[in-house]
Amino acid sequence: MLLMKHLLLLSHYYKTVVLMKSLNEMCPDITRIYSIGKSYMGLKLYVIEISDNPGKHELGEPEFRYVAGMHGNELLNLMEYICQEYKCGNQRIVHLVKEISIHLLPSMNPDGYEMAYKKGSELAGWSLGRYSYEGIDMNHNFADLNTVMWDAIKLETDKSKLINHYFPIPEHYTSEDVASETRAVISWMQTIPFVLSANLHGGELVVTYPFDMTKDWAPREHTPTPDESFFRWLATVYASTNHVMSNPD
Known part of the structure; x- marks a missing residue:
């Protein structure tokens, strides 16, 4: 009870760090925590890697990057789920952990989230959290x-x-x-050979995927990438398994 009361007094950022460290202690053989840099206010951008050999790039094993916290906190449940299900022997999760190196950055914009968290959603804090402490919209940075x-x-x-x-x-x-957080993510992308990545945003119900060679903001211009069919397949799989998105009504 004392620990729970203590956690309630902590900021959202430190609650996230505590959760990541507890998962690392729960699944030490398949997780490691590392930092890719710092936010403008000096908060470390922590990543948790989930793999059968965390910290090692294995030839032929794809590296996958998942980012949240531009304006959302959706990865916390995912990392907890993977750890727990791996320990329970869920064969689908065991296969993912053994065959893929999964890197999860739960908060790319911890400064913005802290500002929004303190203000509260009833006071439009959700929109405040879209921006960094410097006022930069990293979604378009x-x-x-x-x-x-x-x-x-x-x-x-x-x-x-x-x-x-x-x-x-x-x-x-x-x-x-260019935000310091943006530069940290770019450096991260250049350091690790990710073959696929995704970014979770709160607030909308839509799946978007890369377009190619768009000359302007014309919304109806179809400019497919060479991986168009693969991206469409990924988007369809995600949308079709989301009960709200797949509801025709």
Whole structure:
């Protein structure tokens, strides 16, 4: 009871850290906790890796990245579920842990969440939490490589050479307009060879997946990536198993 009362006095960030550490103690053989950097206010961006050999990149084993907390906290239940079900011998979870290295970042924007948490949802704290302490919307803070590509097309005579999957991140993208949290995630992506990633957002009921070579914000422009069929399959599987999304009414 004393521990529970103590946890109730802690901020949401420290509650998350306590939960991650308790899961690491519960499943030490398949988990490790590491930090990819710090928020603007100095809070560490903790990741929990779940794998049969955490901390080791195994040849042929895909690395998967799941991020939440741009404005949501949806990964806490997932990491707890995986740990508990693995210990119970759930064969589907055991297979995932043995065949995939799963990296979960439950809060990319801990500063924003703390501000929203203190204000309270009844006072529109949910919208306040969308922004970092600096007031940056990290949802729209990553590099716009499509604009770089279309600018390059104007100068390139051989259009067949232009494939935007290989454009490097512009050097100016380390300016003050880029959040420290965003830079930490970019560095994380460059360090670990993730083959697939997803980002959870609270507030809407929609599945989105990557578009390719979009010239403007035209909502009806269909610009599929080479992995279009795979992304559509993933989106359909997710939506069809979500009872609310799959409800025709």
